[in-house]
Amino acid sequence: MLNLQNVTKKFTGDxxxxxxxxxxxxxxxxxxxxxxxxxxxNGAGKTTTLKMIMDFIRPxxxxxxxxxxxxxxxxxxxxxxxxxxxxxxxxxxLTGREFCHYLGKVSGMNTGEIKRNIDKWAPIFKIEFxxxxxxxxxxxxxxxxxxxxxxxxxxxxxIILDEPLSGLDPIGRKExxxxxxxxNNEGKTVFFSSHIVSDVEEVCSDVIFIKNGSLFxxxxxxxxIRENSKNDFTITAFDxxxxxHIFEVNLNEKDKKISSLMxxxxxxxxxxxxxxxxxxxxxxxxxx
Amino acid sequence: xxxxxxNTFTIAKYTAKEILKSKILISTLIIGLALFVLxxxxxxxxxxxxxxxxxxxxxxMLSLSSVGIATFIGVSLxxxxxxxxxxxxxxxxxxxxxxxxxxxxxxxxxxxxxxxLILSFVSVALYLFLDGEMNxxxxxxxxxxxxxxxxxxxxxxxxxxxxxxxxxxxxTISLYIVGHAIGGVKLLTFVxxxxxxxxxxxxxxxLLPGFxxxxxxxxxxxxxxxxxxxxxxxxxxxxxxxxxxxxxSIFIFNKKDLN
Numbered sequence: 282m283l284n285l286q287n288v289t290k291k292f293t294g295d296x297x298x299x300x301x302x303x304x305x306x307x308x309x310x311x312x313x314x315x316x317x318x319x320x321x322x323n324g325a326g327k328t329t330t331l332k333m334i335m336d337f338i339r340p341x342x343x344x345x346x347x348x349x350x351x352x353x354x355x356x357x358x359x360x361x362x363x364x365x366x367x368x369x370x371x372x373x374x375l376t377g378r379e380f381c382h383y384l385g386k387v388s389g390m391n392t393g394e395i396k397r398n399i400d401k402w403a404p405i406f407k408i409e410f411x412x413x414x415x416x417x418x419x420x421x422x423x424x425x426x427x428x429x430x431x432x433x434x435x436x437x438x439x440i441i442l443d444e445p446l447s448g449l450d451p452i453g454r455k456e457x458x459x460x461x462x463x464x465n466n467e468g469k470t471v472f473f474s475s476h477i478v479s480d481v482e483e484v485c486s487d488v489i490f491i492k493n494g495s496l497f498x499x500x501x502x503x504x505x506i507r508e509n510s511k512n513d514f515t516i517t518a519f520d521x522x523x524x525x526h527i528f529e530v531n532l533n534e535k536d537k538k539i540s541s542l543m544x545x546x547x548x549x550x551x552x553x554x555x556x557x558x559x560x561x562x563x564x565x566x567x568x569x
Numbered sequence: 570x571x572x573x574x575x576n577t578f579t580i581a582k583y584t585a586k587e588i589l590k591s592k593i594l595i596s597t598l599i600i601g602l603a604l605f606v607l608x609x610x611x612x613x614x615x616x617x618x619x620x621x622x623x624x625x626x627x628x629x630m631l632s633l634s635s636v637g638i639a640t641f642i643g644v645s646l647x648x649x650x651x652x653x654x655x656x657x658x659x660x661x662x663x664x665x666x667x668x669x670x671x672x673x674x675x676x677x678x679x680x681x682x683x684x685x686l687i688l689s690f691v692s693v694a695l696y697l698f699l700d701g702e703m704n705x706x707x708x709x710x711x712x713x714x715x716x717x718x719x720x721x722x723x724x725x726x727x728x729x730x731x732x733x734x735x736x737x738x739x740x741t742i743s744l745y746i747v748g749h750a751i752g753g754v755k756l757l758t759f760v761x762x763x764x765x766x767x768x769x770x771x772x773x774x775x776l777l778p779g780f781x782x783x784x785x786x787x788x789x790x791x792x793x794x795x796x797x798x799x800x801x802x803x804x805x806x807x808x809x810x811x812x813x814x815x816x817x818s819i820f821i822f823n824k825k826d827l828n
Binding site: 332335336337338339355356357359360362364366368369370371372374375379383384386387388389415431435 | 571573575576579580583586587588590591653654655657658659660661662663664665826827828
């Protein structure tokens with residue numbers, strides 16, 4: 282769906298500041314119809330990368346290639362992309378509905394289509410009650426919801442979200458994560474950056490992890506967890522006096538330990554693989 | 570991306586809507602009221618033809634307040650969009666930067682025209698109330714005020730692409746003052762005696778705005794006529810100069826990183 286090829290972004294300093302490389306020789310491939318998380322610490326270059334993808338800033342070198350499914354020229358490609366910036370900003374004196382019509386029109390939709398899609402998405406994002414208020418009266422959560430609405434309004438094939446769940450309460454986050462899964466099930470590709478690793482683990486099938494502007498990991502979430510697990514197991518067993526015992530063993534010792542416990546008269550209650558969470562893996566990487 | 574006229578119109582429409590829903594029209598009405606009161610005071614405390622004083626003061630204030638509004642809204646045209654990141658919402662759509670810039674510019678020009686028409690109405694109404702006679706040059710003077718304000722608007726927005734808001738305003742005001750004074754400077758004996766100064770002034774006039782070409786207030790006051798060719802050439806100058814600045818702004822805007 283989207284391919285970054287050796288993309289570098291260098292911000293040129295002035296007399297008093299040095300040049301700064303925000304993104305360094307970054308290459309990755311975004312799978313079609315996946316939900317891919319874009320992870321990295323603050324300042325790792327996530328937002329800079331997204332800005333380059335959206336042509337807000339230009340790479341110093343390298344190429345950004347979009348799949349032909351999205352279109353053959355920039356106009357067609359951008360018609361098929363929905364982008365939600367980090368902390369979305371809106372025109373404060375327009376109402377939510379006017380803003381939807383504004384963005385719908387510039388996306389090439391007619392009034393009927395815009396109304397239909399507002400009617401489809403507004404109840405899902407629970408924002409229909411506020412659409413006729415001016416945006417300056419919206420709360421942070423309402424802004425995020427209307428941001429989601431306008432991102433999906435023109436039925437894009439690729440949805441790029443920059444920190445989409447920030448500013449939402451737990452219920453709102455749960456609802457929007459569910460929407461992300463639903464739109465992915467409809468065949469949309471979702472690429473979203475987040476610093477909340479548990480959200481990425483919950484929603485994403487794939488992850489791209491950058492560190493200091495360079496690619497650190499690209500692949501499935503399951504794979505990174507598997508690769509970083511130490512193959513440790515926790516065996517929970519009860520002895521003849523019904524006392525609970527917990528044993529920690531590695532993969533090689535597991536079968537032997539289970540046999541010996543059974544020979545000793547233990548009743549095996551459970552055998553669980555100790556998998557690190559994506560968050561634990563990320564923290565480990567960050568601290569290195 | 571290619572220029573898309575439908576999107577240009579949409580952006581202009583919503584830009585105008587956004588500004589008109591802000592408090593700017595109230596500000597204009599306050600300026601209009603101040604214009605009315607000041608003009609009234611000016612002719613009340615003066616000897617001579619009250620209608621002439623009213624139109625002199627009225628057109629002068631109209632020009633200054635229009636330039637003030639143009640500077641105020643023009644400096645925010647792109648600067649605020651970039652600073653407040655509202656631009657991301659629009660140009661992440663199939664909207665080229667040229668379309669965006671033109672749409673914003675036309676939107677602001679429409680707001681500017683509405684403001685100038687309100688203020689012109691106040692000035693001319695008072696002039697007519699004092700038994701002044703309407704003539705073509707008054708209409709031309711108002712048209713030139715609009716063109717002058719458009720020039721200021723595009724110049725200040727051009728500077729705002731390159732530097733800070735404050736500096737953009739200062740540079741624009743400097744150009745406005747010099748652009749009015751430059752017409753008379755060339756007539757000075759001091760300049761006539763030094764040909765290199767004439768070259769400098771010619772160079773200035775070639776590149777930088779000659780606002781004096783749009784100032785016909787003296788002709789309005791003394792009911793002198795002006796050749797139609799002069800009026801149309803000044804009008805063309807203002808429009809072409811503005812278009813030139815807009816093209817230059819588009820060129821820079823297309824290359825600019827929108828951080």
